[in-house]
Amino acid sequence: MTAETMPTKLVGQAIKRREDPQLITGQGSFLDDIKLPGMTHACVLRSPYAHAKIKSIDTSKAKAHPGVVAVFTGEDMLDLNPLPCAWQAGRVKNNVNTPRVLAVGEVHFVGDPVALVIAEDRYIARDACDLIEVEYEPLPVVVDAKKATEPGAPQLHENAPNNIVMEWEAGDKAKADAAIAAAEVVVREQIINQRLIPTPMETRGSIARYEPATGEFTLWTTSQAPHVMRLVLTAFVFGIPETKLRVISPNVGGGFGQKIFCYNDMAFTMWAARKIGRPVKFVEDRSENYKYSTHGRDHITDVELAGNRDGTITGLRVTTYANLGAYLSTIAPGIPTTLYGRIITGAYRIPAAYVKVYGVYTNTAMVDAYRGAGRPEASYLIERMVDRFAAEIGMDPAEVRRKNFIPPDAFPYDNGLGLLPYDSGNYEAALNKALEIVGYAEFRKQQEEARKQGKYLGIGISSYVEICGVAPSKWIGLPGEGWGAGLWESANVRVHLTGKVVVTTGSLPHGQGVETTFAQIVADELGVPYDDVVIEHSDTAGTPFGYGTYGSRSLAVGGMAVYRSVAKIKEKAKKIAAHMLEANPDDMVYENGRVYVKGSPDRFKTLAEIALQASVAYDLPEGMEPFLDETTYYDPPNCTFPFGTHIAIVEVDPDTGIVDLKRYVAVDDCGNVINPMIVDGQIHGGIAQGIAQALYERAVYDENGQLVTGTLMDYAVPAAHMLPPFETARTVTPSPVNPLGVKGAGEAGTIASAQAVMNAVIDALSPFGVKHMQMPATPENVWKAIRAAQAAS
Amino acid sequence: MIPAPFQYYAAKTVNEAIGLLQQHGEDAKLLAGGHSLLPALKLRLAQPAVLIDISRVSELKGITSNGDRLVIGAGSTYYEIARNEAVRAGCPVLAECVGQIGDIQVRNRGTIGGSLAHADPAADPPAVALALGATINVMGPNGARSIAADNMFVGMLTTALSSDEVITSVTFPILGKGEGAAYAKLRHPASRYAIVGVAAYVKFDNGTVSACRIGVTGAGSVAVRQPAAEAALVGTSGDDAAIAAAANAAGDGIDYLGDIHASAEYRQAMVKVFTRRALTEAVRRARG
Known part of the structure; x- marks a missing residue:
């Protein structure tokens, strides 16, 4: 674009993504592109049984195979804690079962990791897996969430009778029962939201390096949330200081939620790298990704929707069996509860609604957030039932929707299901x-x-x-919805001596275009050229803590942290400009990258001049710190x-x-x-x-x-x-x-x-x-x- | 997704490949386009000790037309066949069939000989080979021989080939006036193989169907002809009622498969539906 055609405002413009030239010319650096000196390769032996006791494991032949560096089993890694479940929503209490890094004693799904081979290359590691002899005693299997709760069903974990993780409810049962009993029309269905496999183009993996001299780890991993992984791995799995681990997400080839969570390979590459004194790489193949990495959805729901023949919906009663798999993944219980049950009435004003959710263990891969995470299941359910109701009473489905929409003047709207109020909407438009x-x-x-x-x-x-933008922390966190942390986001903005702007964020792109979008906001707000703004991310060294990119939160939360930091920069710039221009700070106006005295736009300083003044720092207002450098930790007042x-x-x-x-x-x-x-x-x-x-x-x-x-x-x-x-x-x-x-x-x-x-x-x-x-x-x-x-x- | 170790030979001639097959016996597998073999190797469902790569054997390449026949080198890729002018003019159903296999990457690698030799129960080419009465020309230690398509497909992944024979070419007829053929398929959404694929050939003499051949793939463990349906059409005018009657007679003699994508019951019903569709189109083409 020439200077003349460059729009004055970038926000709202279809700027081409700055991430793309590198990616579409094959110059990205994904996990499997990274090669470290002395790097070894890991392969995991996985259970072929969905449920079995491990009677014995003989690794001697694998250890003797040429090119094998080491072979480990779960017994070798008992110093590592199981991976944590960070969102114990729904009153999950004494029945938490999370995966160990390698299974110990018993396997609970096909793909459960049983042994780890470290070898000079990936091919040797894979061949050696075939040389490990494991004796299993198969146990009964259940894969269906509803059947798993029935009497006599195979039991996965001693602490979870009937395989139930939690019984969670929202809404008013008595009101919903009464509405259904009194209704002119009740439609009932069993609706199944089938299990899906997220299938990012790039599978998952980890590379770990350990520095014995300092005791520090570096972990490259395909993560949507590197800061959270750093916290979880050090504080919960390893019990080492957080400062001993740096986590880097390289280019990540799609996540769709599957890459939010803490996985065993993050831990075993670190553990093995320390043990053998060489870097360890593990990259899933597609079969492993399908067997082991998290799946999505998998609900069996009995639903009743009540209404009158004039099209008014009067009640909704829902019972859902949510299959969470063999163990709890990082935030699994939060998905069918907060992100599903609390929005089950969708876009409609339904006066009486009640939802009960059973979280259930089965002999299947873990289920956790997959693009939409709970909301697709909720929206599918209510939208299918609204159509079902419309057909039953012979009314046009568009008309039934119109009749029951939450009207524009009802916002902020409390749906009565424990969600924060819907912020704004005009559904009929x-x-x-x-x-x-x-x-x-x-x-x-x-x-x-x-x-x-x-x-x-x-x-x-x-x-x-x-x-979207699930927050604030006081609602979503431990005292409220049970997420074991906050969900704020951070950003640091610095204007360097040359006037170039460096933004570091806890958000990170893996297809979302975060670099482009954030740069558009910063360029507009600061009035600097778009190309003068660089967005740094994805490395726990050099970026402020952030919860990561998922849940459609990076703009509404992370972007706001950037916006707030920019606002602080502008305030400081005004003070410095006032000092430079010998004017009253209260009279300064920030506009298009310049600060001028109100009423005298020709008396101005550019941001670059101000940044230089702030950097060389020999003439600043009394008591002011040098440099334009502002950080924000932004915790929104509500979701969007x-x-x-x-x-x-x-x-x-x-x-x-x-x-x-x-x-x-x-x-x-x-x-x-x-x-x-x-x-x-x-x-x-x-x-x-x-x-x-x-x-x-x-x-x-x-x-x-x-x-x-x-x-x-x-x-x-x-x-x-x-x-x-x-x-x-x-x-x-x-x-x-x-x-x-x-x-x-x-x-x-x-x-x-x-x-x-x-x-x-x-x-x-x-x-x-x-x-x-x-x-x-x-x-x-x-x-x-x-x-x-x-x-x- | 990493194959077990194997020895690799790149044969330069058919005779060299045959020699290697004799030398290594049951431990050896021929590798052409690799689109059936490599997935099986990666999942370690197949673990041959020896791979003999015949993709660079020039004798297996090339498509020639000699009057009423097309001779297609076994190493011809689907792409080469689908784009070949002689095939498109003389035997368009073959071009159409191989032109929709898999995706562009598969068609650039997969070969007609490889498909017929592997005899995947859901592969498309066997249906067309059966319907057109193709001939599979093979070479072995004792020289050349020809196998009629009708005798080629013996069972699930099993053909009339001996373990030391190599398919060298496949002969298809050039269709003339009064002849028409078509392929109709219910495509598997993931693999793009046939859940049911039906190839139909009809010939008219004086307004009456004088010959009909139908090949069905995907439905059962092996591609088969449909003699009852064929017989039902021969001697008729080939009108809609006759086609419907013939389609209704289809579906016998198939060892139906059932899986999560299609039950045996559904496949059986689809054999009739797709037989009707393939015959309708074949008749339309035969009538010009």
């Missing part, structure tokens, strides 16, 4: 815009015509609301609540059950937009993942606990040609929670989309009498739903 784009009335006519010709078109509406309406149009082939997704319209409201291109990108990717859940993806364990969908040959991640073009638009309802008016957009697409597609599929199938079917709507599932409905009628 987003619905109307989406209906207009899709041509709703016209489509209904086409649909009717098509049915006469034996073609089955369907339309599905999803009006979602979600929770993005919303919108997505609409899908499908055609279903009744002979085969094939669903053709013909159109997809998304109207999202994430408050003010800093970079529309980045928001669109986030929405696109999110929609793809939600459509994937509706039509393609499901993780399947067989009754023996074997992961049937253990490779990409069976787990159907969609390719571009399996998705339609997305038609995106926005409404803008700024958040009152923060001065930028931003809400967050990282997960909205995923939260909104699965139910838009499923509502469309079920709408298309309504002539056959289909009222509900479970995801994914694969050809066979659709074909069977048609035949089952025909048989029933």
Whole structure:
């Protein structure tokens, strides 16, 4: 861009991502690109059984294999504590079972790590794993969360009778019971939100180096939260001073939540590096990522929605069995509770609602946050049931939504489920815009015509609301929702002697464009060229503590920390400029990178001049510290609540059950937009993942606990040609929670989309009498739903 | 996802490959495009001691047309076949079939010979080979021989090939006036193999169907012909009713597979649906 075409304001502009040139030219440095002198390679032997006692492990042949450096078992690492569960939400008390770094005595899912081989290269390490002899005594297996709670079910952990992690509830049971008893209409369903595997393009891994002279570790790991990993690994797993570990996240190839958590390889690479005196690298292959790294969703829910024939929804009662896997992952209990149960009524004013959630152990991989984390499950449930209710009373589903939306004048709105008040919203505006784009009335006519010709078109509406920027700490933390820490975010902003601006943040990008977005804000607020702003992140050495990037929080929380630090810089700059100009500090105006005396814009100092003055520091106001350097720890007063309406149009082939997704319209409201291109990108990717859940993806364990969908040959991640073009638009309802008016957009697409597609599929199938079917709507599932409905009628 | 150790030979000629096969016997596997073998190696489902790479054997390359036949080198990639002018003009169903296998990376590596030799129950090419009456030309220690497609596919991942034989080429007919063929497929969403794939060939003489061949893949443990459906169409006018009747007769003689993507019951129903679709298109093309 030339100086003339460069917009004066960058916020709101589709600036190309500064992260991309490096990444798209293959010059990024991902974990597996890192090679250290003397580095060894780790391979993990994993349990082939879903539940078994380990009778014996013989590592002698593996140890003797040429090129093997060492072989360890769980017994060797008893000095390490189990990995912690940091979010013991829902009154989890004496039944916490978290994974050990390597299993000791018993394995609880296929993929549970049993032994570790360290070798000169990865191939030798893998070959040596085959030489370890383990004697197992298989035990009974349960993989289904509801069955796991039934009498006689196999038991995973002695301290968790009936495999129950927690029984959590929200809302008013008596009111909900009464509303359902009194209602004109009650619709009931069992709704399954199937297990998914996040499948980041880059799998996970760790490299650890130990310096014996200082006792310091460096850990490179594929993490969305390096500061938290540093804290957890030192204070909880190793019991060493936090200062003895530096954690670096290199370029990270997608996270989707799976890379938030503390994993055993972070600990065993550190432990083994110290033991053998050489760096240790571990990188998962895809099969290991599928077996061991966290999965998402996996709810079985019985739901009843009550209402009147005029379309008013009067009550909602929900019982959910949330499968948390064999052990508790880092924040697992928080997902089906705070982030699901508390927003179960969605965008609607429902006077009586109650939700009960059972967290359950099963012989499967751990389940934790996956893009959307609880909100997709909640939104799917309520949006599916609103359609189900509309069909039952013969009312247009758009009309039922309109009738029950929380109106714009009701904000801040308390939904009665223990959430902080919804900040702002105009749900009907987003619905109307989406209906207009899709041509709703016209489509209904086409649909009717098509049915006469034996073609089955369907339309599905999803009006979602979600929770971003989860905070404040006093609500989410231990006394409140049980998260074992705060959820504030930090940023340091420095203006160097040359006028260049260096920002260090606890947030970090792995696809979100944090560097670009933050630089746009800083450049605008300070009035400096965009290229003069550098954003540093991802290394615990040199950045202030931050909780990391997930939960669509980096802009609404991390971005606000940057904004506040910039504001402090401007205040200090005004004082220095006043001193330089011999003016009253109260009369100074900061504008476009200059500070001038009010009423005399020609009497000014540029930020660069002020920064130089602050740096050389021989003439500053009395008592002022040198340098423009400000840090903020920002703890927001509330979460933000993005919303919108997505609409899908499908055609279903009744002979085969094939669903053709013909159109997809998304109207999202994430408050003010800093970079529309980045928001669109986030929405696109999110929609793809939600459509994937509706039509393609499901993780399947067989009754023996074997992961049937253990490779990409069976787990159907969609390719571009399996998705339609997305038609995106926005409404803008700024958040009152923060001065930028931003809400967050990282997960909205995923939260909104699965139910838009499923509502469309079920709408298309309504002539056959289909009222509900479970995801994914694969050809066979659709074909069977048609035949089952025909048989029933 | 790291294979067990193996010895690797890069053969330069077919005879060299045969010699290596004789030398190493059951321990050896031929490696062509590798798109079936390498995933099995990486998961250690297959652990051959010896790999004989035939991807650089020039005798296995090339596509020639000699009047009424296309001779396709076994080492031809799907991409090469799908883009070949003689194939597109003379046997378009073959180009269409291999042109939709997997994705562009797979089509750039995978070979027709490799697919037929591996006989994956869900691979696409066996269905077309059966429907078109292709001939598989092989070379072994005792010289060359030809195997009719009908005799090639014996069972799950099992063919009429001996362990010391190499497929050198595959002969397909060039379709003439009154002939038409089509391939219709229900695609697996992850692997993109066929959940059910049906290739159909019809020939008209004087407005009547004089020949019909149907090959089905994906549904069962091995690709098979559908004689009852074929017989039902021969002698008819090939109209919609005749096609429907023929499709309804399809589905017998298949050892149906069932998995999380499709039950045996569903596959059986889809064999009829896709037989109807393939026949409808084949008839449309035959009528020009």
